[in-house]
Amino acid sequence: MATLLKAVNITKRFAGLTAVDSVNLEIKEGEIVGLIGPNGAGKTTFFNSITGFYPATFGSVEFDGHNITKKTTFQNCKAGMARTFQIVQPFGQLTSLENVMVGAFNRVESYAEAEKVAREMIKFVGLEEKMNAIVADLTIGDQRKLEMARALATKPKLLLLDEVMAGLTPTEIEECVELVLKIRKSGVTILMIEHIMAALMKLSDRVIVLDHGKLIAEGKPQEITQNERVIESYLGRAYKKEA
């Protein structure tokens, strides 16, 4: 399988604080890669550096065979990289349909066509009943689904999911896992930050672990759960909390 994303030596500093420290990551087409780590480990910052929200201080990013280190967010989206946000970022006063249409316009020009794509995507995530609802009125779970639909409407090659399952009920998590698998099936590669380990174990082909901005482990989900360093810095605590 071809390499889709290759991040080399990604380092991000904020006023002396190193949030992400020389992280290397390679993602192959069709993979689901999980990204875990304690709060403040630099996971979201790493996302922001790759997607161009805050360009990295050092390091380079190659996506789909092109160097995108200096590219901005919207250019990366055009190139096929879409994301969701840790804290949902809806267009609150617009309808679900319009929200997803904004994403769809990444690839199409006409209003009718964008509407068609958006309707498909909303059905895909199972929100067809909320098609014309004002998004600010939706539940958090629905807003997260909608955000995925919106990202998918941009027709990405790589989808970055930032804690899409946080705050969801067990049933909703169940649905979300199904949804992510469905997305992969449709040919989209996925990199996801997640705290819900059970879901991650089911979904990911590979898990990488960040702690204090450094990559401390990488491997199959089973390997990671047995890794001493990971248990010590993250899993131990997380498992206890969830139990």
Next chain:
Amino acid sequence: MNAFFQASIDGVLMGGVYALAALGISLIFGVMKITNFAHGALITVGMYVTFELYVLLGITPYVALPLVMVTMFVIGYLVQKVFLNPLMGVAGHNQLLLTQGLAIVIENAILVMFSANYQSVSVPGFETAIRLGSITINKPKLVAFLFVAIIAAGIYVLLEKTDLGRAIRATSVQPEGATLMGIVVPRINQIAFGLGIVCAGVAGALLTPTQYIYPTSGNTYSLKCFVIAVFGGLGNIWGAILAGLIIGVVESFSALWLGGSWSELIVYMIFILTLIIKPTGLLGKKG
């Protein structure tokens, strides 16, 4: 060389008054994140309160100062309570527009009550200037500067050394956290706004001996005060004072070299440069 000293002195003295008014804007923004477009109108209110005390009761501006402060505090406290507290937490432009609306109301209410006539106040014993060689120092401006120094020091002590000050600072950093600590945030907001308006009113009062009083006389200072507050770093009190003095001097020198009417232009350009280069201002924290 004399012109140089003269301009420096004039600039610093004027800058002091600017600094006080801007300090009010900075304090209000620092605590409530409100850009108070009514500040200029409230400077005018300070002038008219001083003027009325002078005309009706024969109280001279400097003696009237405590009364002006109390009046302005009450006005500010009520404005925050009635108009702004209900809007805390909603989209920022609503507060901006609200203060703009209040500015229109205040300015024109003054026009209705006092007409557009130019008024003035004279303080016996302060009409003459102090002469040092060929340099003249305007007495009322010197006195104003001294008062500004005292009041700024007072506000500093209030904010840094008292429980009330600590509550105000806590609110400015983290309103939610302050609530958890048992601080009644709406009341702190009212007090902070009151204090900010005291700064505006006192600046107005201190200007009365040296300038005409008319319904829009505070407007001249309105945008200038924003310039200073932003230049110094919104929310930063020392920044406002430093920036006030700098802008005062810059204005006085550009008036000397380019003529009075162009000095405003220089001030606005400094403003735009600040916004572009370092929107957090001279002493503002980064990000």
Next chain:
Amino acid sequence: MSTARIQEANGHAAEETNFLGSFLKKVTISTSNGKLTLPQIIIIGVISVFILLTPQMLSNYRLNLVISILTTAYFAQCWNLMSGYTGQFSFGHAAFYGIGAYTSSILFVDFGINPWIGLICGMMVSGIVAALIGYLSFHYNLKGDYFALATMAFCEIFRVIFKNTKALHAASGVSIPFSKKFALMQFGSKAGFLYVAFIMLTMITFGLYKIRRTKMGLYFVAVRENEDAARALGINAFKYKMIALIASAMLSAVGGTFYAQYYLYIDPTICFGNTVSISAITPCIIGGVGTVFGPIIGAAIIKPISEITNSALSNFVGMNMVVYGLILVIVIMVMPKGVIGLVQELRVKMGKKKKTEG
């Protein structure tokens, strides 16, 4: 797909059992995003016919009022495009209005250039100035209050420049000779000006209505609602903010030229004063920021009130502005989404009432 449609249709039918609710819905719901409904088209038609007949029906004084409603609504729509749709609150729109007025007037008075050409020149100059202001503001990411203050400062800079430059007629302003000729952009009578103002307003409103259902229009609104999300979805926010600002500035310049040609006198305060900028904002706030018809409704409310208070309280100079400011304050406090938002809320409440009753 088809099931979704059916459910949607069912939802509509259930709501429309309430007559008043459904009427309000038909009149208001589509103004911000959807298509016009038949009742809306009828209302617009009736009002338009009325306006076009006013020159035959109304006195000169009333005619003046109608023209000032139309021009205020037009300028408010310009502001709405930029600040309502794209969410960048400008407090210095007078800059573009003033540049339009001054460009055509100075070209005509000092250089004998036809005002029609002056109009185009004014639009160009205004567009260039907007591009400069926009670049400085958006490239350096000025937002919210900072952007508002920056636009205000830019506007003041123009006021100071025009007030102090002899070549630009300084503080004495520019008087435009009276001619009555269409070729010189003076439309014979007040009726002529009324028709032109009506056409200008109709065009910009139609444009705003149409653009809302295009890619660009949706992108504008997306930038307003959430700029980060918009960027993540492939929107070049800088570009769309620039387009909105430049378009808004060029259209504002037309409003400025119209003013100069109608009143035949301009000066730095008339053109660049703070009240001019506010006059573009207030109608939008009253009617509903970011809606297609809000600014027109707002202008139709605030202008007559100003006019009535002005003549009724003529003994109290300034009282009309007190009322103006109070209306602004009350609207922001009581109905922050304006008349259109209020009606929509009422509709929702009535719908809910019906449901709980049934």
